[in-house]
Amino acid sequence: MILHQNKIMNNKLFADLEIEKQIAHRNKKNKAFKGIIIAGTIISTLPLLLILFYIFKQGITAINWDFFTNLPKPVGETGGGVANALVGSVLILLVSCVLAIPVGIIIGIYLSEATKSRLAYYCRLAVDVLQGIPSIVIGIIIYEWIVRPMGGFSAFSGSVALALMMLPAIVKSTEETLKLLPESLKEASLALGVPYYKTILKIIVPTGLGGIMTGVILSIARVIGETAPLLFTAFGNPFMSTNIFKPMSSLPLIIFNYATSPYNDWHQLAWGASMLLILMILILNIITKIVQRKWKVQF
Amino acid sequence: MTAISYQAKRINLKEKVFEKTLTLSAIVVVIILLAIFFTLLINSMPSIKALGTKFFYDKTWDPVADEFGALPFLIGTLLTSFLALVISTPFSIAVAIFLGEYYKKGIVAEIFKNVIDHLAGIPSVIYGFWGLFVLVPMVRVLEMKLNLPPYGVGIFTSSIILAIMILPFSVSLSRQVISMVPADLKEAAYSLGATRYEVITKIIIPHTKSGLFAGLLLALGRALGETMAVTMLIGNTHQIPTGIFSPGNTMASVIANEFSEATGKIYTSALIEMGLFLFVVATIINILGKQVIKRFTLS
C-alpha cells in the first residue's frame, strides 16, 4: 500500500518537477524577451543620439558672429556665413504659413462639421493623399504650375510648395481638435441665438485653439527642413534677398550644396547650419509641448 | 424694414458666405489633388506615348541615345525600400512593444517616446549629411574587409539611413494599436498563468496584426518617396545594382538629380512619368494603410 502511495507520490513529484522545469523555462524566456525588447529599443534610439552628438560637436565650432551675419564667399575663400540662408528660410516659411494656415483651418472646420457628406469623404481622402505625396513630386508640380508661368524661380513658388505640404497636418489637427469638443458647447451657443458662423468662429475655434496651434507648429517643424521641394522652385541665391518673387536661399538648400562639395570650409558651414536647423526644430517641438500642456490638448 | 429683420438679413448673408466658404475650401482641396494628378499625367504623355511599357522593363537609361528605361531605378527603389523595411521592422516592433506594453506611462516612456518622435523630426538632408560623414566611412571599412570596392555609398548605406528614418512612422502606429488591446483579453491570459512574453506573442501580436501591418505599409510609403538622404548616399549610377553594396539609384533621386537639366521633351516627360509612378504607388499604399487601420479600429 505504502509502496503504491509512494509510487503515486513519486509520480506526482516527477510531474511537479516537470512543471516546475517548464515554468522556469517559460520565465527565462519571459525575462530574455524583455531584455531583447529593451535592447532593441535602446539600439533604436542610438542613431538619434549619435546624430545629435555629431552635429553639435561639428556645428558648435562653426557658430560665431560671422556665421550669422556674413554672406557666402566665393568658392575657396574662407569666412563665409549663412545669413542669407537663415533669412531665406524664415521668409519662405512665413509666406507658407500665410498661405496654409487660414486655408487649413477652414478645411479642418468643414471636415469637423460636415462629417457625413460625400464632399467631406472626398475631401478627407484628398487630404490623406496629399500627405503621402513624395516631396520631390510636389517640387515638380510647383515647377510646372508656378515657376514656368512666372518665368522664373522665386521664393514664392517655394512657399507654395511648402504650404501644400503643411496643409494636411493643419487640417487634421484642426479637425481632430474640433471633433473632441463637446457638442453641448455648440448647442448652448446656438440655443442662445448666436448665428452659426459666429458660434464656430468665436466660440468653437478659440476653444480649440490649443490643438489647432499645435498642429500649425508641428507642420512648420515638418517643412522647415525640406529640401526637395525647394530644389527647382526657390532655387537658391548667394546674396541676401527679401524679395519673394526672386530666387532665395534657405538653410536646407545650402546644407545640401555644401555637404556634397569638396571644400572643408563649406562642410563647416553646413554643420553649423545643420545644428541651427535642428535647434529650431527642437524649439518648435518644445513650444508644441508647452502649448499642449497649457491648453490641455488631447489628441 | 425693421431694424431686426435688417439685421437678420445681414446675418443670413454672413451665414451663407461662411457656409459657402467652408464648402468651397473643401472643393478646392479636391480640385488641387485632381490637378496634381492630371498635371503629372498630361506631362507624362509624351513619354508614355513614345516608350509605352518599355519604360518599365528597359534596363538602359541613356539620355544621349534617347533611351529611357526606368528598370534600374525601379529596382533601386524597391531594393532600398524593402531592405529598409526589413532592417527597421524588428526594431520598430520592439519599440512598439516597449512603449505599448512594458512602459506605457512614466518617465521612461516619456523619454523614449520623445526620442523616437525627434527621430522623425530630423530633416532628410541632415540624415544624408550625417550619413556621408559617419556611415559612409564605416561602410567603406566593411567593404574593404569584404574585398569589395570601397565606395562607401550604395544600396546598403541608403537602406540603413532609410531604416532609421522610417522607424518612427511604423512605431507610432504600432504602439497605438498595441496599447489599445482590450485589458480583458490580456487579463484572461494572465489568469491562466501565461507569462508576459506569452501574452505578447500569443495574444497581443495576433490581435494587432493588421494594425502592425498598416504601420509597416505607411513606413513603406514613406521610404518609397524619400529623396534627399537617398540621393546623397546611393551612388547615383544608371546601372542595375548587382548586389547590396553596389551603387544604384531610386526614382526619387533620379528626378532630383536630373530634372532641372533634362533637355528634350521625352527626357523631361520620362522623369515626370517617374513622378507619376511614385505618386500613384505612394497613394495606393497610403490609402491601403488607412483602410487597414479603419477596419482594425472598427473591429
Added chain:
Amino acid sequence: MKFRTIILSLLVISFGLVSCGGNSNENNSSAKNDNEILGAGATFPYPFYSKVFDVYNKEKGIKVNYQSIGSGGGIKQLQNKTVDFGASDAPMSDEELSKSPAPIVHIPSCLGAVIITYNLPDNPSLKFTPEVLADIFLGKIKKWNDPNIMAINPGVKLPDLSISVIHRSDGSGTTYIFSDYLSKVNAEWNTKPGTGKSLDWPVGLGAKGNEGVSGLVKQTPGSIGYVELVYALQNKMPAATLKNKAGNFVEASLKSSSAAAAIDLPADMRVSLTNTDAPDGYPICSFTYLLIYKNQSYNNRTEASAKATIDLINYVIHEGQKYAEPLGYAPLPDAAVKKAEEILKFVAFGSKPLM
C-alpha cells in the same frame, strides 16, 4: 481674446513683410531687373564665375545669382526662359538649338582643362595614355596594379586596389568634354557610351557637380574621376599627365590649355578643343560658354535688364579675364575675344543692337 490679437498681429506683420518684398518688386521694376541677374549652369567654371561675379558686385553693385546646377540645367533653364543667361561647357548641339524657342548664341568666357584625379596612398604622379584611360572608364581595367597601368608608370608602386570610377550624376558639360575626348581616341567609347552631357556609364558612382566628384574622389580610396583643373588645385588633389595626339605627355596648365586653343575658331565659337594637333597642347581642354538669346526681347524682359546682362558678359570677357589665371583657368586667347565681341555685336533688343 488675447491669442486672437496675437495671431491677427502676426498675420498683419507677415502680410506687411510679404508686401514689402512684393512692393520693392513692383515699384522699382527697373531696379529689380537691372540690379539682379540670374544665371545657371556649368559647375566647371563655377569658381571663376563666383569670383568674377563677386568682384562685379563690389564694383558695380549688381548682384549676379549664379547657381551651378550643371551645363544641362543651364541649357534647359535658358530654353524655359527662367534665367537671364545659361552656362555650359558643352556647346549646344544642332538638335538642341533647333528645339530652342529662339536662336541662342555662345560666348566663351574662359578656357579650362579637364584633368584626371585619383586617390591613392601617397598620391604618386601618374601618366595615362588614351587607351588605358578609356579602358579604365569602360570598366575593362579594374585594378590599379593592372599591367597596362604599370607599363606606362615604371617605378611607381601601384597598390592591389580596385579602381572606383567616379563620374557625374547630373547633366554635365565636363562630362561632354571628357566623353568627346574619349570618343575621339577610342572607337569602342565612340559607339557606346558616346559623347554627351549625361551618359550611360558602364561602371562607377555618380556625384553631383564638379564639387561632388572631387568630394567623392577625395574620400574614396582607389577612386578616379574627371574634374576641372581648379577643383584639383583647390583641394590639393593630384592631376595625371596625359599623352596627347602628338605623342607627348603633357600636364594640364594654363600654357598647355592655351596651346590647345591655338586653332582656327569658327564664328559661332561652337568648337571642340579636345585632342587637337598642338604638340604642347593638353588633350582635354574646352572653352566654357555663356548662353543668351540673340534677341533679348522676350517675355516681359526689359531693355535695361538685357543691357545689364550684356554688360556683364562684356565684363567677363574683358576685365574679368584677369581672375582666370589665379584660379587655374586660362584666359581667352585674343582670337577668341575678338570672335566673342563679334557675336555680341549682333545681340539685340528687338531691332536695337545692345553693344
